[in-house]
Amino acid sequence: MDAIYIGWLGLMIGFVLWCWNECWYVIPLKFKCLKSATKLPPGHMGLPFIGETIRFLWYFKIVRRPDDFINVKRRKYGDGVGMFRTHLFGAPSIIVYTPTVNKFVLFSDDKFKQECPTVELMGRTSLGSVHGKAHTRARNFVTNAINRPDALSRIATLVQPRIVNALQSWAQIGKIKAKFETQKLSFENIGKLFMGKEPGPFLNSLDKLYQGLLPGVRAYPLNIPGFAYHHALQCRRKLEDIFWMELEKRKAENKVETSDLMDGLMQIEDGEGDKLSDKEVVDNIVSLVAAGYIPTSLASTWAIYLLAKYPIVLTKLREENIAFTKGSLGDLITAKDVLNLKYTNKVVDEVIRMANVAAFVFRKAANEVDYKGYKIPKGWNVIVLLRYLHTDPENFKDPMYFNPDRWNEPAMSGTYQVFGAGQRLCPGNMLARIQLALLLHHLSIGYKWELINPNADIVYLSHPAPVDGVEVKFSRL
């Protein structure tokens, strides 16, 4: 008998706990909604404090089917308006996942603020941290410095010797972990493009500091020794010191030519002759390296993985690139040449679609927002699932199939948001795309490779990648 009572008690406690978050957040809002025509999006707030975090981790980390996190909700609640309520990462949240609603959120900077709890790590005046007019101003400076008319041709010239050298050394080693090697290559390229530095002890120590900084960006901001955020803050301070010294050195030299992004940020003026302050230059250069480093290297890792899995695509890529250069290994091509490599550019688009390096981005509702009869309460997080756009069969036919030829036709409006959209669209998108195209060119004309663990599982947190880091046997063609 006792066992039955205990069982019932357990069930009741479980039920109360399960309902608790739902009551806590939703019932007061439902009363408010009675007075208006709007209602909360469908969904469930999950358990007290942790909300649906376990469910999220279940799909992203344990069963490794991240899209089922939404598929299951779609089956349960129907499609409604393309958003669900939930409680994730310690806060009540709305998840949005369709082209139209994503667009609405990403293009409404006044309604949804980009708010990063770890803003100290990126710098208070960096592009990703500022808002409103300050954001528009910083964005003009940064995008102009990156996309100056001569920038892409300079990038092509600067990164290729590094790509050629890296590929040669991979072939000499014979067996590599692509994730590790592309990370090294990506940092060397960024070192050259952003700071004019050659590979060596200086870049290695900088790399180590970034390896300490980046895990802190997604960590809980606890500034206590032993926590990732605390270590990240220390790395940030050291990076800041290094860039301040570099800035002072450059100012003393009184350089007029622009040889890297840091020069660009120091020199660029707006229409009124206004320049970035020294602090803005330092904050932006620290954060641009951080923002550009891992996504570019992960996209390269995925290119190597997907081309090994789909030899037909590699053959077509190789044919185009060999025909273009007559197969002369190590010869450099120009940024203009890259535009003419039509199939290669489709491979770039398709790799970045499937890599889903930025699975989601966050916003916070600045005020209560009504969208087509649904309410997004003030202060709630809005999680824009970019990844889901690219893996939803409604947007891309046979989405898990690596098929660059799908890009013979443009994607349906709003379905391709690998670089985000709206006011915060990634300013490094051209830079990332051209680097990937150049890597594909040199890889395809001169090398062959084979996956050592073709059935390796994919991990999705913190970034998607095959679990073995893409181990390959790598050699000259």
Ligand code: HEM
């Ligand atoms: C394949 C490579 C890349 C991917 C997939 C990617 C993805 C993204 C996405 C999705 C956003 C939007 C974030 C949001 O809306 O909150 C973004 C923003 C940003 N990205 Fe990238 N990125 C890549 C490469 C780069 C590179 C190379 C740089 C460096 C120049 C860079 C610098 C930035 C910055 C500074 C922002 C913030 C922009 C703002 O707040 O206005 N990214 N990126």
